[in-house]
Amino acid sequence: MIETCFINITKTPESRISELDYNNIEFGKIFADHMFMVDYVDGQWQTPEILPYGDLNLSPATSALHYGQAIFEGMKAYKNAEGEVLMFRPLDNARRLNLSAERMCMPTLPEEIFMQGLTELLKLDSEWVPPTKGCALYIRPFMFATDAFVGVRPSANYKFMIFCCPVGGYYANPLRVKIETEYTRSVEGGAGFAKAAGNYGASMLPSKLAQQQGYQQLIWTDGKEHKFLEESGTMNLMFVIDGKLITPALSTSILAGITRDSVMQLARDFGMTVEERRISADEIVAAHANGTLEEAFGCGTAAVIAPIITIGYEGKDYELPAVETRKFSNKVSVELDKIKTGEAADIHNWMAKI
Numbered sequence: 001m002i003e004t005c006f007i008n009i010t011k012t013p014e015s016r017i018s019e020l021d022y023n024n025i026e027f028g029k030i031f032a033d034h035m036f037m038v039d040y041v042d043g044q045w046q047t048p049e050i051l052p053y054g055d056l057n058l059s060p061a062t063s064a065l066h067y068g069q070a071i072f073e074g075m076k077a078y079k080n081a082e083g084e085v086l087m088f089r090p091l092d093n094a095r096r097l098n099l100s101a102e103r104m105c106m107p108t109l110p111e112e113i114f115m116q117g118l119t120e121l122l123k124l125d126s127e128w129v130p131p132t133k134g135c136a137l138y139i140r141p142f143m144f145a146t147d148a149f150v151g152v153r154p155s156a157n158y159k160f161m162i163f164c165c166p167v168g169g170y171y172a173n174p175l176r177v178k179i180e181t182e183y184t185r186s187v188e189g190g191a192g193f194a195k196a197a198g199n200y201g202a203s204m205l206p207s208k209l210a211q212q213q214g215y216q217q218l219i220w221t222d223g224k225e226h227k228f229l230e231e232s233g234t235m236n237l238m239f240v241i242d243g244k245l246i247t248p249a250l251s252t253s254i255l256a257g258i259t260r261d262s263v264m265q266l267a268r269d270f271g272m273t274v275e276e277r278r279i280s281a282d283e284i285v286a287a288h289a290n291g292t293l294e295e296a297f298g299c300g301t302a303a304v305i306a307p308i309i310t311i312g313y314e315g316k317d318y319e320l321p322a323v324e325t326r327k328f329s330n331k332v333s334v335e336l337d338k339i340k341t342g343e344a345a346d347i348h349n350w351m352a353k354i
């Protein structure tokens with residue numbers, strides 16, 4: 001049975017929508033009018049609220065700030081030609097949030113609260129979903145520990161929130177990436193499969209060092225041998241080698257991206273062979289040498305498909321074929337765009353109308 005929850009709604013006295021320039025949106029800096037919030041107290045989720053976007057008032061001892069019980073999600077909503085708002089695979093985000101919550105010893109959130117909160121929030125802020133092609137409303141659900149307590153133990157109280165940012169395209173240029181062989185993002189048995197805040201904090205220094213060497217991003221390798229490729233920055237990693245789509249198999253050190261899953265599904269729909277398995281850096285170098293490395297790209301909600309043009313490994317740069325020549329990534333990004341804006345049939349039931 002799906003229960004409906006009552007949401008206490010306080011509308012903003014004055015919308016800020018007129019400040020938004022659809023043709024010039026900076027990623028992650030502009031916030032829609034409202035936010036959704038629900039507290040977990042005494043072992044129970046309380047009455048959810050929607051209120052004007054604004055600052056929080058927190059104790060300096062807030063547990064999440066010290067011991068890292070903080071998780072998040074990232075998803076997008078789009079407009080179709082009729083101006084209706086469509087969310088892309090929101091239930092998958094609700095489920096992944098709960099997988100992250102379990103790993104971080106946090107309470108799970110009933111899917112109905114997630115879905116209803118999201119739906120009501122988007123109804124109120126539907127004006128903030130850009131109608132422009134290539135733009136979307138980025139949605140940030142997150143949960144954190146709120147006990148004001150100094151000591152390492154799971155918090156008793158939590159806050160789950162959702163806010164939204166209108167966004168344009170993410171990465172404009174093809175990426176130069178470096179295969180990282182010193183630092184590790186996550187290891188088997190760690191929390192790399194969870195969208196836990198600390199994973200990103202720990203990745204910033206190695207990413208910055210790579211940027212100083214002229215790369216925009218890293219390809220993370222396995223923590224044991226630094227031989228097998230895992231992810232690209234905060235995206236999943238994919239290659240087209242000899243006509244086959246190849247991506248690292250999921251493990252506890254890899255985040256199960258919803259874009260990754262969608263791209264693999266579309267590849268199968270196109271009749272392509274899809275392989276989820278270990279891929280070594282040496283295999284990529286060999287495929288580059290024999291001319292079978294056709295495409296490499298990162299995939300995730302923010303950038304959707306981010307083509308990789310250069311791969312740096314052990315001091316050498318390997319140049320990949322020009323982005324215009326890449327049949328698969330170009331076709332899959334067009335197809336994904338069409339599904340998201342209602343131009344193509346949604347045969348996998350990915351879109352949820354608000």
Ligand SMILES: *Cc1c(COP(=O)(O)O)cnc(C)c1O
Nearest residue numbers: 234235236255257258259300301
């Ligand atoms: C969010 C994320 C991804 C991509 O997941 P999507 O569901 O496709 O957005 C991949 N890797 C990491 C580490 C991530 O945090």
